[in-house]
Amino acid sequence: MRSLVSYLLLLAILLPTLSPWGTVAYYHANKDYIARVLCxxxxxxxxxxxxxxxxxxxxxxxxxRQDKETTERVQQTASIQLFWQDTHRFVFAPPVVVRQQPLFAYQPSLYATPVRGLLKPPCCSSAV
Incomplete structure (x- = not known):
């Protein structure tokens, strides 16, 4: 029973592709009649x-006929939109400025060693 159902489904799937072959087979089977009467x-x-x-x-x-059926079937097929992108919404808002601070600020530490005392040139050196 399963094999009969599978053969019927296979035939139903292949029937649209075998349709032109059926027309050609009909032509060859009735070639004399077609040539005498229908030509x-x-x-x-x-x-x-x-x-x-x-x-x-x-x-x-x-x-x-097959092309017309195919185009009708394609036009009636529902499409699924996979993603949505809002490309027409532009928002130009001014940047929010909280507080202006300089990019670099030097704050000397209270515990730093004074630099002036370390970098003195030698005084009065005698060159012999």
Whole structure:
């Protein structure tokens, strides 16, 4: 029972792709009838059409019908938006200034050694 269901599902999936082959098989099975009765060029035997014009029209109509069904199916398919980005909202607010402080401030420590006493040049050196 499972194999029957699986074959039916496989056939249902492959049926749209096998449809042109069915039209060609029908043409080959009824080639004489199509050439005598349905062919547009049956009055002109020198063209050797043999119903190929009928086959071409049927295949073209079938392709157009499948294209129309496909476009309708695509247009009716719901789309899922994966992300949303607000690109049209610009907010220009002035920056909030809390307090102006200099970027660098030197604050001498109370416990620092005085620099003036260490960096004195030697006085009155005698050069001999």
């Amino acid at each position: 547009e060029n049956r009055a002109k035997p020198q063209l050797h059409c043999d119903g190929q014009c009928y086959l071409a029209k049927k295949l073209k109509a079938q392709q157009d």
